[in-house]
Amino acid sequence: MGGLEAILYREAKIRLTNLTYMFFDLFYPLAYFLLFGIMMNYALATPLVSLGVNYKAFFLPGVLGMACFTIATNTAWGFFVDRDNGIFYEMLTYPLSRAQFLVGKVSFNIFLAVIQALLTVGLAAVLLGVELRVELLPLLFVGVVLGTSGWFFFFAIFALRIRRNDIFNTITNVFYFIFLFCSSIFYPLEPLPEWFRTAALANPLTWQVDLLRYSSIGLRTDYLVAECAGFIVFSLVAFWFGVRALNRAA
Amino acid sequence: MSTHAEQNTIALAVHELVKVYPGRHGKVPVRAVDGMSFTVRRGEIFGLLGPNGAGKTTIVKVLATLLAPTSGRAEVLGFDVVRMPLEVRRQIAVVLQENATEFFLTVRENLVTFGKFHGLTLPAARQKARAVMEKFGLTEYADQKVQDLSGGFRRRVQVAKMFMVETPVMFLDEFSSGMDPILKREVMGYLREEAARGRTIVLTTQVLTEAEELCDDILIMNKGRKVAQGDLYSLKLLSKDLYDVTLMFDEIPPGLPAELAQLEPHKLTIDQNTVEMTLKADEARVLEIVREIGRQGRLLRVEVSGASLEDIFIELTKEGRTP
Numbered sequence: 001m002g003g004l005e006a007i008l009y010r011e012a013k014i015r016l017t018n019l020t021y022m023f024f025d026l027f028y029p030l031a032y033f034l035l036f037g038i039m040m041n042y043a044l045a046t047p048l049v050s051l052g053v054n055y056k057a058f059f060l061p062g063v064l065g066m067a068c069f070t071i072a073t074n075t076a077w078g079f080f081v082d083r084d085n086g087i088f089y090e091m092l093t094y095p096l097s098r099a100q101f102l103v104g105k106v107s108f109n110i111f112l113a114v115i116q117a118l119l120t121v122g123l124a125a126v127l128l129g130v131e132l133r134v135e136l137l138p139l140l141f142v143g144v145v146l147g148t149s150g151w152f153f154f155f156a157i158f159a160l161r162i163r164r165n166d167i168f169n170t171i172t173n174v175f176y177f178i179f180l181f182c183s184s185i186f187y188p189l190e191p192l193p194e195w196f197r198t199a200a201l202a203n204p205l206t207w208q209v210d211l212l213r214y215s216s217i218g219l220r221t222d223y224l225v226a227e228c229a230g231f232i233v234f235s236l237v238a239f240w241f242g243v244r245a246l247n248r249a250a
Numbered sequence: 251m252s253t254h255a256e257q258n259t260i261a262l263a264v265h266e267l268v269k270v271y272p273g274r275h276g277k278v279p280v281r282a283v284d285g286m287s288f289t290v291r292r293g294e295i296f297g298l299l300g301p302n303g304a305g306k307t308t309i310v311k312v313l314a315t316l317l318a319p320t321s322g323r324a325e326v327l328g329f330d331v332v333r334m335p336l337e338v339r340r341q342i343a344v345v346l347q348e349n350a351t352e353f354f355l356t357v358r359e360n361l362v363t364f365g366k367f368h369g370l371t372l373p374a375a376r377q378k379a380r381a382v383m384e385k386f387g388l389t390e391y392a393d394q395k396v397q398d399l400s401g402g403f404r405r406r407v408q409v410a411k412m413f414m415v416e417t418p419v420m421f422l423d424e425f426s427s428g429m430d431p432i433l434k435r436e437v438m439g440y441l442r443e444e445a446a447r448g449r450t451i452v453l454t455t456q457v458l459t460e461a462e463e464l465c466d467d468i469l470i471m472n473k474g475r476k477v478a479q480g481d482l483y484s485l486k487l488l489s490k491d492l493y494d495v496t497l498m499f500d501e502i503p504p505g506l507p508a509e510l511a512q513l514e515p516h517k518l519t520i521d522q523n524t525v526e527m528t529l530k531a532d533e534a535r536v537l538e539i540v541r542e543i544g545r546q547g548r549l550l551r552v553e554v555s556g557a558s559l560e561d562i563f564i565e566l567t568k569e570g571r572t573p
Contacts, residue, residue: 003367085352
């Protein structure tokens with residue numbers, strides 16, 4: 001526990017030295033939601049026919065999923081900063097296990113993800129009148145915590161295996177494009193071509209966003225339980241490979 | 251690996267250690283450590299010396315659980331580095347060759363964070379940080395971010411961290427690089443104090459005077475293998491026919507440089523009016539050579555002494571000699 005607490009303390013200290021960055025992490029999803037979500041809502045004018053909800057309600061969980069994804073990427077990128085400072089290898093000699101190291105590294109950022117989700121969900125309800133399923137909100141925060149950690153473990157594998165941050169940035173840009181647009185973040189999958197729907201349903205980001213969608217506005221897919229189980233398995237596998245990559249990183 | 255009685259006095263035990271770095275992109279694998287065995291007693295300052303690429307840092311990385319050995323065993327206070335890495339990490343504090351500081355944190359926060367990682371509570375870490383900053387002349391920089399400090403000060407912060415904790419074993423890989431001579435001397439004093447309190451200190455260095463002054467036991471390695479090990483006295487015995495000769499003339503006699511070269515000295519430097527050389531010969535022959543050279547010009551100073559650690563080091567490692 002001491003090791004986890006220490007790494008959490010360290011991450012918090014480092015993040016607090018860059019308030020602009022933290023502000024961006026906290027308000028970026030909200031700004032995305034307010035601009036893209038509301039404008040699309042105006043553009044579409046009518047509720048999404050197949051789902052019976054307006055676009056801003058539909059997009060709220062999408063933007064939360066996207067925020068988890070972004071925070072996870074940024075946290076994984078932190079390995080490059082640690083390497084540049086030389087502290088990365090020294091930290092691997094500190095008295096904590098590799099698993100603690102990974103969990104500790106993401107812990108403070110999970111806290112940030114939860115705060116930004118609270119802000120976004122709260123303002124969506126108060127300012128934009130999005131109707132929330134309040135009784136399901138605890139599940140929403142489980143989705144945010146699980147999503148941020150799962151995606152961090154996934155990106156950590158690449159950040160630890162790749163030595164050059166420009167290559168890592170290229171890979172994350174490709175992943176952004178594929179994972180975000182081939183998912184249920186921006187549009188409902190039902191009216192889309194079969195091949196695209198199949199690909200999107202194989203995307204862990206769809207699984208996470210579907211959970212967030214259910215736990216925020218109550219919109220449930222037929223395979224929600226399988227999606228949740230799938231995301232848990234995805235996170236555990238990513239965690240295992242992340243620990244392995246960390247062991248090999250030295 | 252060792253008997254029960256020995257285990258109480260042994261801090262580090264390395265047995266037939268081999269580390270091979272696999273060759274990437276068609277390159278030949280590198281055998282960085284090749285069957286190394288040694289032990290280090292508790293409370294000892296142990297020097298690991300060798301030229302670049304000798305395998306010193308690899309050994310430190312294996313002992314610090316950063317690298318897994320290809321074969322052989324290594325233990326820190328009885329804990330195997332492969333089977334019990336977390337236990338090993340609880341016993342050690344490490345200064346790596348690379349600068350390793352938290353750039354975006356202040357000097358104080360660097361020390362406190364390090365202390366917390368090693369189990370100190372926040373108040374205890376803060377209190378200890380004050381004392382350590384005082385000791386290392388860092389108090390006036392306490393609230394400055396490390397990224398704003400010079401390279402020398404960053405190194406100072408890095409080494410200061412070792413004094414935040416009470417781990418029984420300390421590894422210092424080229425600790426003095428970038429340090430000013432005054433601080434270096436002070437740190438050497440602190441290291442002696444820590445060893446006197448029972449901490450085991452492992453140094454790797456290429457600054458041989460540091461090892462000469464500090465180390466109780468010295469291991470010289472080359473190309474991944476042990477070349478010699480012992481205290482300074484026993485190492486000097488290894489090259490008892492090695493002598494340092496210094497001759498100062500009013501001016502260097504013409505033809506002397508060529509004549510000296512014929513003697514095939516281990517080291518020869520001629521700087522203005524001074525000749526410095528290392529000769530391998532018995533004492534009588536060395537004195538005879540000095541006498542002959544002395545006849546060729548007006549000598550202002552003559553000095554003949556036994557070999558320094560540097561001479562021994564060069565002698566033992568120059569041809570990749572192994573025992």
